[in-house]
Amino acid sequence: MDMLIQEFFNFQVMARVWPMILAGLIQTALLCAVLIPIGIAGGIGTMLLATSSHRALRWPTILAIDFFRSFPPLVLIIFVYAGIPFLGLQVPALAAISVAFFLNASAYFGEIFRAGMKSVPKGQVEAARSTGMTAGQTFLYVTFPQAVRNVLPDLLSNTIELVKLTTLASVVSVPELLHSADLARSLTYNSSPLILAAGIYLLVLWPLVRIISRLEHRLR
Amino acid sequence: MLMSSSPVASQGFLLEALQIRKTFGQTEVLKGVDLQVKAGELVFLIGPSGSGKSTLLRCCNRLEEPTGGTLKLNGTDLLARSTDINEMRRKIGMVFQSFNLYPHLTVIGNVTLALRKVMKMPKAEADARAIENLKLVGMAEKALSYPSQLSGGQQQRVGIARSLALNPMMILMDEPTSALDPELVDSVLEVIKSLRDRGMTMVIASHEMNFARNAADRVVFLENGLVVESGTAEQIFTNAQHERTRQFLRQVRH
């Protein structure tokens, strides 16, 4: 028991590495603040392409969505980060994970938004257009808000997945939260920094997980 | 087949529920209700919405646990610890307002499930028994359909066949026709009538007053968790003793 506490819940170690962990946390927060909006925007763009009335736009988009959904994000990151330099181009780690993130998030968000748009009854468009609204206005004020509401749990849940995905940046040495914690672990020969990081992820993501559960049961 | 399953306890009661009480949290929904049913009898349970009809029926096979009272089926104490309630439930059929057919099983699958799992019948025998009972309700041709492919009236007849197939001593029915379109009601009432003619004991909560008048042996009027009045159909419909009963009957007729 003592050994467990010593190894996993050693508050002295936690206090000592706190500055490192905090720096990592800030880096993670920055990553999320930049990547999540980009991912959502990419998702909306992807959805617009995937629901377009032009086959030439629709099919390649759907193909791309499925392609990037079957690609483990880590493989994507490594591919960009470790592969491209062999061409003689230097790729900063941050750029590598941004590209990988963007492709992955656009595919998943795109698919969610698409399901949302499909769940809005056709009559809604007809009603809106009959009052003289343009296609754009109809989308913006009538169909899209309903679509978002219908897939809110999925959107939230994918956002959580994205936050969790930022940990992959540690593999290419971006000093985000998990990377700092792992570095602190190897410096202190103690796992408490990892537990501290896990605790921070829990603290932030657990409320969201609860909210999703609530939402899902309410919708039923 | 049906006749043989009905017990011969001609004197004494087949179902004897005395002073049944049921409380949900703070509210007492049943305040000491007596319901005694003789073999072969068709008892109608009437009363305003919220009076406790469904709760009383569900207490009779302990789908709701009564909070007080005694409950006997053919002399067996249903509330005793030593009683195997699942074995007894098999002997008390139940038919629901919303049919509650299993949507993932075919019609015959719905009827045979308990035959095979509760009575441990081999498949061939269970199938034969199911077809026999589906014939009684006129649904044998639909044996391989799924519930979603049937009309409400057809679904309810399958629901009746499902409980009938277990050879129950009696059947409880909770508003068996009130979820049905008017033109489908008769098909179900006919089945109920044919069961009565074959001697099946039934307790039915229903608002089908005309049917009650024609077919019921006894009518029990329930209000606020208490039996206000009970008697033959003739007595209740033409000569009710309590003003409250007469008032209720006037209301439901219009």
Added chain:
Amino acid sequence: METWNRFVFTFFNADIAWRYWPTIVEGLWVTIAAGLLVVVTGVTCGMLLASLRTLGIRALNIPIILFVDIFRALPPLAIILVIFFGLPNVGIVLPSLVVLWTSLGAVLAAFSEEVFWAGITSVPPGQWMASRSTGMTFGQTLFHVILPQAVKLAIPPLTNRTISITKNLALGSAIGVNEILGQANSALSMSSNATPLTMGAFLYVLVFAPLILASRMLERRYQWGGH
């Protein structure tokens, strides 16, 4: 043209591909075996936990909900690192493949418990009543009446979840599991060429694209209704 040749040489180098093909295919078998382990244990445990939750015992439900919430909230890589680096220091040494399996298995168990539970709670209560009224026991009702309906509701979301969690097998490369990405990575450093990575990526798509397509077809079919 020069750039094009260089691109082909770097990412689609036939010589390199020929040389490292066996190494990377070895990784493929590891990925497939680990994937099957994760899926079978994860989904089975998820269904067991959801079934236990139907009993409505508080002392059981609280730990189940805690487990589910925590493993839904934690990043899989964090779980993997804690188990991989933490346990040896308290005297428990697990092979890296086992660490990968248990971590992802637990994550999948958590997510599938949630999906199955949602399925179970959306089966109308009348189904329980109808079944119990015919004398079926709690267990028989759960097994023959409730779960078949719950599973049907659960299959589309569960397939998607299972795929996205199983893709995390690539994280095994971070703790030295010789799955596809791990093998590709070491081939990459040995050959100083990106072709092994292309092959690894190709194999991942080869494994997961059919699953993604299958999940699309499932969703279609379920939308059309039927049985």
